[in-house]
Amino acid sequence: MLRVLRQIARTGIRTEPAPAPAAEMVVVTRLQQKILKTLGRALAIRQVDAGSCNGCELEIHALGNPYYNIEGLGIRFVASPRHADLLLVTGPVSKHMAIALQRTYDATPEPKLVVAVGDCGCSGGIFGESYASLGRVANVIPVDVAIPGCPPSPMALLQGILAAITTHAAEPDAGDGTTDRGSPVAPVESGEATS
Amino acid sequence: MDLSRLGLAAAALPSAVPARRCPVDSIGLLTACRVSWEQGGQLVALWGCDERDRDRGFSLNVVLQDADGLTLLEHTLPSAESTYPDLAVVFPAANRMQRAAFDLLGVASEAEDQRPWAWQASWPIDRYPLRRDFEASPKWEPGQEEYAFVRVEGDGVHEIPVGPVHAGIIEPGHFRFQIVGEKVLRLEERLGFVHKGIEKRFEAMQAATGHRLAGRVSGDSTVAYAWAYAQALEAICAVTPPPRALWLRALALERERIANHLGDLGYLGNDGGFAFGLSQFSRLKEQVLRTNLAAFGHRLTMDFVMPGGAARDLAPEHAAAMRDECATLGREIDVLRGIYDEHDGLQDRFRTCGIVTPALAARLGLCGLAGRASGQARDLRCDFPLAPYEALAVRKAAADAGDVAARVAVRFDEVGESLRLVRAIVDALPDGEVVAALPEPPAFRKGLGYVEGWRGPVLVALECGPAGTIRRCHPHDPSWSNWPVLEHAVIGNIVPDFPLINKSFNLSYSGHDL
Numbered sequence: 180m181l182r183v184l185r186q187i188a189r190t191g192i193r194t195e196p197a198p199a200p201a202a203e204m205v206v207v208t209r210l211q212q213k214i215l216k217t218l219g220r221a222l223a224i225r226q227v228d229a230g231s232c233n234g235c236e237l238e239i240h241a242l243g244n245p246y247y248n249i250e251g252l253g254i255r256f257v258a259s260p261r262h263a264d265l266l267l268v269t270g271p272v273s274k275h276m277a278i279a280l281q282r283t284y285d286a287t288p289e290p291k292l293v294v295a296v297g298d299c300g301c302s303g304g305i306f307g308e309s310y311a312s313l314g315r316v317a318n319v320i321p322v323d324v325a326i327p328g329c330p331p332s333p334m335a336l337l338q339g340i341l342a343a344i345t346t347h348a349a350e351p352d353a354g355d356g357t358t359d360r361g362s363p364v365a366p367v368e369s370g371e372a373t374s
Numbered sequence: 375m376d377l378s379r380l381g382l383a384a385a386a387l388p389s390a391v392p393a394r395r396c397p398v399d400s401i402g403l404l405t406a407c408r409v410s411w412e413q414g415g416q417l418v419a420l421w422g423c424d425e426r427d428r429d430r431g432f433s434l435n436v437v438l439q440d441a442d443g444l445t446l447l448e449h450t451l452p453s454a455e456s457t458y459p460d461l462a463v464v465f466p467a468a469n470r471m472q473r474a475a476f477d478l479l480g481v482a483s484e485a486e487d488q489r490p491w492a493w494q495a496s497w498p499i500d501r502y503p504l505r506r507d508f509e510a511s512p513k514w515e516p517g518q519e520e521y522a523f524v525r526v527e528g529d530g531v532h533e534i535p536v537g538p539v540h541a542g543i544i545e546p547g548h549f550r551f552q553i554v555g556e557k558v559l560r561l562e563e564r565l566g567f568v569h570k571g572i573e574k575r576f577e578a579m580q581a582a583t584g585h586r587l588a589g590r591v592s593g594d595s596t597v598a599y600a601w602a603y604a605q606a607l608e609a610i611c612a613v614t615p616p617p618r619a620l621w622l623r624a625l626a627l628e629r630e631r632i633a634n635h636l637g638d639l640g641y642l643g644n645d646g647g648f649a650f651g652l653s654q655f656s657r658l659k660e661q662v663l664r665t666n667l668a669a670f671g672h673r674l675t676m677d678f679v680m681p682g683g684a685a686r687d688l689a690p691e692h693a694a695a696m697r698d699e700c701a702t703l704g705r706e707i708d709v710l711r712g713i714y715d716e717h718d719g720l721q722d723r724f725r726t727c728g729i730v731t732p733a734l735a736a737r738l739g740l741c742g743l744a745g746r747a748s749g750q751a752r753d754l755r756c757d758f759p760l761a762p763y764e765a766l767a768v769r770k771a772a773a774d775a776g777d778v779a780a781r782v783a784v785r786f787d788e789v790g791e792s793l794r795l796v797r798a799i800v801d802a803l804p805d806g807e808v809v810a811a812l813p814e815p816p817a818f819r820k821g822l823g824y825v826e827g828w829r830g831p832v833l834v835a836l837e838c839g840p841a842g843t844i845r846r847c848h849p850h851d852p853s854w855s856n857w858p859v860l861e862h863a864v865i866g867n868i869v870p871d872f873p874l875i876n877k878s879f880n881l882s883y884s885g886h887d888l
């Protein structure tokens with residue numbers, strides 16, 4: 180125990196200041212004011228890998244390290260879409276993940292935000308659209324902010340997430356998505372807590 | 375393996391690791407597999423290719439590895455109705471590869487298990503994407519398939535379905551547990567959710583730029599894949615990159631190993647209920663990635679390895695920074711290893727959890743890091759050392775216990791060795807160019823690339839077409855061999871230990887699903 184405490188004391192605080200939100204990343208904005216009013220700065224994120232190469236996931240993981248300390252900003256990753264305010268989705272959306280992604284989106288309570296991550300999430304990237312890939316996330320669910328990069332750095336991810344929650348809704352429903360926002364909530368698979 | 379004793383003729387195959395190709399009929403295919411198995415060989419990869427444009431029907435390609443190197447068995451199937459013998463009777467890992475080969479190309483094995491593997495109802499079941507006359511229709515909607523899981527029946531037995539969307543930040547896949555109380559009786563995996571058509575995508579690319587896609591087959595192994603791809607193309611073109619480029623590639627590969635092992639060591643601590651480990655190791659990993667960004671221009675070193683060499687040189691100040699970093703990291707990791715080893719709660723979770731015995735590992739073909747933790751002492755850097763590894767005398771990590779603790783110990787040992795290698799590489803980096811020009815690759819020539827990534831050996835099989843195109847490229851992840859072993863590792867363990875066991879293997883979904 181003493182060694183653990185000594186190591187903690189020796190390491191000190193490595194957390195760096197958070198970046199300013201990047202206005203140019205805002206693709207569509209909606210409902211942020213409502214989230215701020217309801218939740219203050221706290222934000223619950225459900226990450227969904229909808230087909231990525233796992234490079235984006237590595238950088239999303241990095242957000243939790245002491246340098247970026249995302250929980251210190253009042254942002255945490257949650258285990259169920261039912262607990263989430265924001266979906267952080269990596270792509271390209273594989274056809275095999277399209278239904279799971281749609282259900283995750285439907286299971287997320289309103290008001291909700293969607294942030295598409297990475298070149299593939301923004302445009303389909305190197306994988307593009309094919310018999311197996313639906314390309315960008317916005318082809319499947321409505322997207323509020325898209326963060327380019329292959330993969331985006333943790334700082335870019337933070338900027339994008341902060342942009343999503345701080346930018347005011349100009350056009351709450353700019354027709355970017357292809358799906359019906361009013362679709363009823365579908366049941367999700369049970370037993371997600373074991374992995 | 376002595377192929378001549380089987381009456382088979384072999385020819386040399388362009389490859390950095392010793393390799394040969396050998397045409398076989400269906401009896402020869404099965405016999406060669408059996409003989410290889412009896413002599414300690416393992417299955418590396420299996421894939422199919424549409425050769426009807428050259429009036430050769432379809433080809434089935436099987437790569438075996440033994441002490442002599444790689445053997446590519448090439449079996450011709452005259453038509454789509456022809457079948458080939460079930461190789462899973464010799465190498466169990468062949469089961470899923472055969473099913474995926476059918477889903478993508480429409481040539482079937484004679485195996486009893488004909489359930490789909492890569493296919494999940496998102497395209498018509500009688501259309502095969504890797505056929506050259508395949509045309510995707512925009513009308514095809516994402517579908518859902520009823521997969522025939524094997525069920526366990528009996529008093530108190532119930533089923534837990536998990537995924538494809540998991541509770542953490544991990545890739546998607548489905549796990550079906552059959553349990554009684556908390557004890558796992560059986561786990562069955564259903565993968566394929568991140569199938570995004572990588573092999574078909576390769577065929578629309580030029581060979582000279584295919585390394586970018588190869589580097590995105592599994593993002594955590596981008597250096598290993600890009601290097602294996604580059605090896606294959608360089609072998610086809612008969613070009614050797616300049617020595618400095620090879621040393622820089624090894625530098626990037628070892629740093630990829632260090633970064634991934636550090637990340638895993640943190641998460642293994644966290645999954646064992648020791649959050650301190652995650653914050654400490656993720657801090658160290660971040661330092662490695664930041665040094666990568668400064669030195670290579672990319673935190674994960676994507677697109678650094680390219681055909682012919684490396685995309686950029688290493689500046690002396692970055693070499694010096696890496697040398698210093700090794701010293702600091704080495705000290706920090708020693709402290710943390712001591713803390714992990716002496717932490718009763720953590721060791722209680724790690725030891726005897728998720729055991730794969732050496733005998734089971736050998737039977738199922740467990741490879742890479744997980745294999746070395748179960749007595750399977752194979753490491754390409756030691757067994758077939760290429761430049762610069764031939765000059766570095768890599769020490770192979772090894773353990774026999776086959777539990778989570780052993781996989782943790784192998785990671786610690788390998789991080790230590792990779793830190794030594796990074797130091798040795800920056801100290802002895804040869805001078806000179808970092809890239810050699812590649813000619814247009816000759817058409818219809820096959821080549822193999824084979825690199826020991828952090829997870830295990832990564833194979834890239836490449837065949838070029840006319841005018842520098844890619845005719846067929848099959849990237850093969852070590853996860854193909856290791857995913858089925860995970861199903862065995864969890865038997866008899868409790869459900870809450872699954873995340874820990876799964877993390878201790880840390881297999882790739884994207885690299886497997888393609």
